[in-house]
Amino acid sequence: MTTTPAPARAALAAVIPYAIELVGVTKRYSTVTALSDISLEIEPAEFVVLLGPSGCGKSTLLKIIAGLEDSTGGEVYINGKLANYLRPKERDVAMVFQNYALYPHMTVETNLGFPLKMRGGKKDVVAREVASVAALLELTDQLKRYPEQLSGGQRQRVALGRAIIRDPVAFLMDEPLSNLDALLRVQMRSELLKLHRRVGKTTIYVTHDQVEAMTMADRIVVLKGGVIQQVGSTHEVYSRPANTFVATFVGSPQMNLFAGRVEGTVGERRFSGAVSLPLDSNWPSLPSDTSVTLGVRPEDIELLPPDTTDAATGTVELVEDVGAEDYVSVAINGQTCIVRTSSHQAAEEGETVGLRFPPDSLHLFDADRMRIERS
Amino acid sequence: MFHSMGPGRWSPAERATAYVLLIALSLVLIVPFYFVVATSLRNSTALFEYPPKLIPDPLYFGNFERLLFHSEFPHWMLNTLFVATTVAALKVFIDSLAGYAFAKIDFRGRNGLFILMIAMLMVPFGAILIPLYKIARDLGITNTYLALILPPLANPLGIFLMRQFIVGLPKDLENAARLDGVSEFGIYWRIILPLVKPGLVVLAVIVFTEQYVSFLWPLVSVSDKSLTVMTVGVAGMRSFGGTNYGLWSAAAVMALVPITLLFFPLQRQFLARSISGALKQ
Numbered sequence: 001m002t003t004t005p006a007p008a009r010a011a012l013a014a015v016i017p018y019a020i021e022l023v024g025v026t027k028r029y030s031t032v033t034a035l036s037d038i039s040l041e042i043e044p045a046e047f048v049v050l051l052g053p054s055g056c057g058k059s060t061l062l063k064i065i066a067g068l069e070d071s072t073g074g075e076v077y078i079n080g081k082l083a084n085y086l087r088p089k090e091r092d093v094a095m096v097f098q099n100y101a102l103y104p105h106m107t108v109e110t111n112l113g114f115p116l117k118m119r120g121g122k123k124d125v126v127a128r129e130v131a132s133v134a135a136l137l138e139l140t141d142q143l144k145r146y147p148e149q150l151s152g153g154q155r156q157r158v159a160l161g162r163a164i165i166r167d168p169v170a171f172l173m174d175e176p177l178s179n180l181d182a183l184l185r186v187q188m189r190s191e192l193l194k195l196h197r198r199v200g201k202t203t204i205y206v207t208h209d210q211v212e213a214m215t216m217a218d219r220i221v222v223l224k225g226g227v228i229q230q231v232g233s234t235h236e237v238y239s240r241p242a243n244t245f246v247a248t249f250v251g252s253p254q255m256n257l258f259a260g261r262v263e264g265t266v267g268e269r270r271f272s273g274a275v276s277l278p279l280d281s282n283w284p285s286l287p288s289d290t291s292v293t294l295g296v297r298p299e300d301i302e303l304l305p306p307d308t309t310d311a312a313t314g315t316v317e318l319v320e321d322v323g324a325e326d327y328v329s330v331a332i333n334g335q336t337c338i339v340r341t342s343s344h345q346a347a348e349e350g351e352t353v354g355l356r357f358p359p360d361s362l363h364l365f366d367a368d369r370m371r372i373e374r375s
Numbered sequence: 376m377f378h379s380m381g382p383g384r385w386s387p388a389e390r391a392t393a394y395v396l397l398i399a400l401s402l403v404l405i406v407p408f409y410f411v412v413a414t415s416l417r418n419s420t421a422l423f424e425y426p427p428k429l430i431p432d433p434l435y436f437g438n439f440e441r442l443l444f445h446s447e448f449p450h451w452m453l454n455t456l457f458v459a460t461t462v463a464a465l466k467v468f469i470d471s472l473a474g475y476a477f478a479k480i481d482f483r484g485r486n487g488l489f490i491l492m493i494a495m496l497m498v499p500f501g502a503i504l505i506p507l508y509k510i511a512r513d514l515g516i517t518n519t520y521l522a523l524i525l526p527p528l529a530n531p532l533g534i535f536l537m538r539q540f541i542v543g544l545p546k547d548l549e550n551a552a553r554l555d556g557v558s559e560f561g562i563y564w565r566i567i568l569p570l571v572k573p574g575l576v577v578l579a580v581i582v583f584t585e586q587y588v589s590f591l592w593p594l595v596s597v598s599d600k601s602l603t604v605m606t607v608g609v610a611g612m613r614s615f616g617g618t619n620y621g622l623w624s625a626a627a628v629m630a631l632v633p634i635t636l637l638f639f640p641l642q643r644q645f646l647a648r649s650i651s652g653a654l655k656q
Contacts, residue, residue, distance in 0.1 A: 068550050089556035101547035105569040118556035162555070 017080025019044045019170050019202035020065060025074035027060055027226070034060050035226040038074070042170075042204065047196055050206045051213040052223035053249070058206045061223075062172050065204065067091050079169045089118075094163035098175040100155045102147040108134075108158050109143040115166045133161045136195075152180050156188055160195070170202040177212065189215060210250050214238065222246050244369040247295050253327055253338045255363070256301070258294045262286045271364075274335040275312045280359045282374045292372070295363035298340035303328065303347060304354035311354030316347045330355060415439070415624035422620055438625035447600070448626060451608035456633060458523045458593075458604060459586035465524070466533050466582045467575050474537025475563050479549060489538075492531040500591065508595055522596040523604070527586060533578050540574035541567055576641055587634055605630060 020042040027035040035057045042048050050058040063069040065076055067088035076083045083091050094115070102111050112133055113126040121129070134140045137157040147155055156176060163171050176192075177185045193216055196203055207213055213220050214234040222229040222237060222245075230242035241247035241255070248254040260273020269279045269286070271294050286292065304311050314332035321344065328339045328347050332355065339355065347353050364372040385393065414422065418435040421428075442448045476482070477489050507526055508517070516522045544567065552562045568575070590606040597603065603611070609626045612619075 063550075066550075066554060068553065088550075088553045091554075093554070095551065095554050097547040097551060099545060099547055101545065101551035103548065103551075103566060115555040118561075162551075166555075 016044065018042055018077065019046070019079060020204065021075075021077040021080075022061075022065070023075040023077070025061065025064060025071050025076060027057070027064060027069070028072045033226055035064070035071070038226075038228060040221060040228070040231065042202060044202055045200045047193075047203045047205065047216060047218045048221060049213040049217035049219070050204065050221050050223055051210060051217075051250070052208065052229075054208055056223040057226040058208075058223050059174055060226075062095070062174050062204060062206050065091075065170075066093055066095050066172050068095075092166075092169045093172055094166050094168040094170075095172040095174065096159045096163050096176045098178055100147070100159040100179070102155060102158055102162075104147050107144055107146055108139060108150070111147070111158055112139075112143075112161050112165055115162060119166075129165050133165045136164070136198075137161045153184050153188060156180065160192070164195075164199060164201075168201070170204060173203060173205045175207055176205075178207070178209070185212075192216070210252065214250070220250075222249065224249075240371065241295075241363065242371050244293055244295065244365050247363060247365070251297060253298050253340065255295045255297050256337045257365075258335065258337075260292060260294060262290045262292055263288055271362075274333040275337075275355075275357065277312075277357055277362070278359070279362075279364075282359075283364065284372065284375060286372070291367045293365040293369060295365060296357050296361060298327065298338045300358060300361035301337070301339045302356040302358065303339050303341055304356055306352040306354050308354040308356070311356045313352060313354055316349050316351045316353055319347060319349055328353075411624045411627050414620055415628045417621055419619055419621055435621070438619075438621040439629070441622060442625045442629060446612075447603065447608055448605070448629065450601075451603050451605040452629070452633070454602060455587060455605040458520065459583045461520075461524050462527050462586045463579045463583040465528055466530075467579050469528060470533030470578060471537045471541075471568060471571065471575060472563065473534045474539075474541050475567055477534065477538040478541035478544075479546075479567075492534060495531050496535070504591065504595065507592075511596055517596050518599045518602065519597075520602065523593055523602070526592060526596075527582070527589070530582075533582060536578055536581075537571065537574055540571040544570055580638065580641060583637065584634065 018041045020040075022038050022040045025035060025038040026033070038061060040048075050061060052058050060069060064071045065078075065083075067083065067086060067090075071084070078086075078091055078093060103114065106114065109130055113121075113130045116126045116129055130143070131140070134143055137160060139154065139157055139161060142150060142154055142158075147158065150158065156179075159176065177188050180188060189212060196216075205212075205216060214237075217234055219231060219233060220237045221231050222242075224245050230237055230246045232240075237246060237250050241250065244257060248257065258271075258273040258275055260271055260275075262269055262279070263272045264270045265288065266285060267281070269283070269288070271277045271279055271292065273294060275294070277294070306313055312332055314330035314337065316328055317331050317336065318329040320327040320329075325340055325342045326344055326346065328341060330337050330339060330347075330353060337355065341347075366372055413429075413431050415438050416431040416434050416436070418437055421431065421435065477485065511517050511522050511526070516525065548566055548570075549562050552566050557565060588606060589604075590610065593604045594607050594610075597607075605626075609623070609630070612623060612626065
């Protein structure tokens with residue numbers, strides 16, 4: 001989704017409201033702050049993924065949007081209307097739960113039609129809608145069955161169908177694929193994405209799986225400890241992580257980080273830690289002896305013969321063959337650094353190798369572990 | 376005592392021991408019952424024959440005739456069935472509603488109230504018999520059906536039972552229903568109740584049986600002959616029929632009829648339900 005610059009979009013919001021807008025949403029339990037000051041605007045038809053480790057508050061945020069939990073502060077706007085005081089059923093959002101939450105005592109047909117029936121839908125209208133949603137999700141043959149008679153993937157589709165049938169402002173999905181086995185998860189992921197393209201509904205999708213987030217999202221919101229760490233497209237989050245948390249949480253294998261400090265004088269500055277590297281002039285002028293963290297993605301590191309000039313030297317600890325590529329773990333001065341290489345047998349365990357860190361692909365983080373931008 | 380692997384793995388000796396034990400145990404249960412049935416089919420002189428016959432000869436149905444056509448027994452039975460059914464129906468409704476509240480609604484003082492309720496389970500009925508009678512008398516409900524129906528409703532066992540059934544249901548089911556536009560009562564009625572059906576049946580059977588055999592409270596709270604329940608009536612037959620053990624036994628046998636009719640179909644229902652895993656998602 002293209003993002004309109006903030007001031008322009010604010011003016012536009014009066015005409016085309018954001019599907020969902022969060023302003024300073026905070027959730028405090030007696031001693032714990034689950035969410036602090038979450039502000040976020042979500043465009044109509046946008047697919048936003050809330051990504052973070054368990055306990056980061058992402059599901060709580062979803063429940064606050066749905067009205068299943070109250071926030072302790074801040075405002076939730078749905079389709080431009082303040083929703084804080086609306087009951088869940090008045091919010092016009094539909095939720096897909098991690099364990100599907102299908103009504104076990106109802107058939108697929110009744111499950112699908114239930115939201116319409118509860119909203120006073122006429123019998124023939126409900127039947128027509130159920131038939132069309134069932135067709136969309138290929139559930140027509142399953143209509144008379146009970147949830148316990150369905151496979152995981154089918155249950156998942158019924159849960160989706162129950163959300164779609166209401167034609168809400170937004171879908172809220174709480175780790176909807178996490179109960180499926182790996183193969184089915186990948187398949188459902190692409191089905192879900194195709195469905196999103198077809199239905200074109202605003203979707204907020206919660207996951208702790210960064211691959212899911214990266215493949216599906218128009219925008220990723222990375223959360224940790226109830227605080228937004230970064231909001232951006234997959235590319236932005238991956239290539240310009242806002243801090244070391246995002247740097248390591250997004251990407252697999254994760255970014256290699258080296259603690260160290262800046263040394264030397266202007267023009268001749270180096271990073272010195274487990275590895276020692278020259279820092280080019282594109283970095284802002286950091287005073288000597290500044291504590292920094294150096295980050296480099298495993299695929300950016302070049303594996304070289306041990307005696308190459310300007311290369312760090314290390315010992316190969318482990319080679320993991322994952323099919324298309326190898327993950328090579330190299331010990332450099334007591335720290336393990338992972339290199340991702342597409343050439344097999346580039347290194348053998350126990351062998352000494354040289355590593356080069358291309359200057360363009362280095363990331364630097366300051367003492368607060370926040371990103372330092374290159375000029 | 377035996378391998379835990381199931382009968383298939385037992386040696387012949389183990390199997391034989393098992394059968395002997397099980398048969399002995401069944402005899403302990405069946406023999407007294409058999410004697411009640413046999414006694415009900417003898418006339419009063421045949422009762423004291425020596426040597427006693429295992430099978431009554433001739434079969435005598437006079438006890439049943441007298442019980443059903445020349446005593447108040449049918450009326451007592453109707454009273455008992457009315458009271459037990461009403462109490463069971465109300466209990467199932469009240470206890471499932473309260474159980475839902477304790478299991479799913481977060482209100483202030485919930486845990487304290489729940490513990491208090493559990494504590495009530497430990498008070499023996501004898502301890503509250505007299506105060507309960509005083510309350511009933513002050514309310515002016517002694518010698519009415521209300522006296523038989525209201526007090527048993529306060530028994531907290533059912534609330535505890537229903538809470539345990541409901542607490543296991545996933546929170547997401549209610550949340551899904553909430554988003555689907557179901558009211559709070561609707562969640563209880565349309566989502567929770569159908570899912571705890573086995574629990575409702577168990578509770579109904581427990582409460583019904585309890586009321587069916589309840590003796591002390593009906594004896595104390597009701598003296599009006601038209602309200603006499605079966606237990607009290609049968610006990611009173613001592614004066615009514617002298618020590619006619621044949622008649623007594625016939626009453627005991629007849630008392631089993633309704634409860635048997637109720638239990639067998641329901642037993643099938645709740646066994647089947649719990650096996651099919653209606654609670655599983």
